[in-house]
């Protein structure tokens with residue numbers, strides 16, 4: 398199979414985990430006889446420095462001419478004082494909007510082998526397997542006005558949480574379709590006791606639910622959801638929610654796995670062009686130190702192979718290899734402690750590649766999980 402992949406490393410550890418992803422994809426191409434053509438594009442702070450634009454037109458063209466987009470992360474303190482339009486994050490938000498990547502799937506699976514690194518008790522984590530479906534092109538991150546002004550002589554600022562019915566309908570539909578393939582439960586998270594947009598969200602969720610009688614719908618207020626994720630995460634199957642609520646809840650949910658460096662994501666559009674990126678950001682505190690956990694990015698590659706290219710076997714091989722590496726006690730610094738060796742980013746990628754190439758290791762782990 399021949400596919401073209403747009404690679405947007407971005408800033409900070411985005412560049413380091415992207416190197417790992419490319420390494421992994423080359424090894425998959427060799428092992429399974431595929432051809433992946435890579436084309437790099439600028440985005441974020443690096444793009445501002447080189448072109449004055451956080452999302453140059455050329456990058457958008459590269460993405461549109463590709464079969465899938467892989468992104469690292471954007472942002473960093475160097476650009477934090479920039480005006481709104483010249484922030485690295487603006488580049489990513491514009492890319493999501495331009496490609497209409499409305500459905501951000503953020504799976505959260507707790508691995509027993511690294512459960513000791515979660516602040517939660519092992520019995521709370523055992524069997525956690527949930528999917529956050531975050532609306533990605535509307536809500537509070539996109540509503541207008543979003544600006545500073547003066548009211549009655551005083552400085553003020555406004556952001557707007559805007560949705561039209563269709564935007565809500567399509568994300569809820571996506572959540573129900575996904576729940577049908579899973580444990581058939583959707584928890585729609587909102588703030589309907591305060592926000593009008595949430596009351597419309599709830600109404601639409603009820604309407605969509607009537608078309609899926611085999612799937613249970615539960616409504617939950619976002620403050621309660623934040624608490625329930627820690628108290629009893631196993632109750633959740635699919636969570637569907639507004640853009641910012643999903644952003645916050647998914648970082649919180651990452652601690653069910655032990656590290657933010659564990660969560661992958663897929664950002665899906667109605668077309669065949671989708672984007673894959675880790676949930677984490679550019680982690681300026683560890684950037685350039687070869688210590689970032691590359692697993693979130695490698696699992697994002699697995700999501701890309703499965704969703705965009707229907708390469709189920711290859712996606713499974715990555716996921717099983719990651720499990721195998723953790724079960725053999727190897728971890729990056731974010732998950733390590735005095736009982737566990739701490740691997741560099743590059744060493745972790747090597748371990749996963751080796752486990753993937755080792756049919757025996759994969760067979761053992763398949764047997765353990767069957």
Ligand SMILES: NC(=O)C1=CN([C@@H]2O[C@H](COP(=O)(O)OP(=O)(O)OC[C@H]3O[C@@H](n4cnc5c(N)ncnc54)[C@H](O)[C@@H]3O)[C@@H](O)[C@H]2O)C=CC1
Pocket residue numbers: 410469470471472473474486489657658659674675676677678679680681682683688689690691693731
């Ligand atoms: N999708 C994206 O490009 C995102 C970009 N950002 C940007 O990233 C910059 C930093 O934001 P933060 O709030 O610090 O969030 P962050 O996700 O970059 O980091 C939060 C904490 O988690 C750690 N961490 C994150 N990923 C890790 C990994 N793979 N391995 C080990 N540790 C990891 C970091 O070291 C840090 O202590 C900001 O400019 C922000 O706007 C933040 C989130 C998403």
Ligand SMILES: CC(C)CC(=O)C(=O)O
Pocket residue numbers: 486489490644676
């Ligand atoms: C625009 C991004 C920086 C927002 C974010 O934190 C995310 O998508 O996870």
Ligand SMILES: [Mg+2]
Pocket residue numbers: 644645648676
């Ligand atoms: Mg985030």
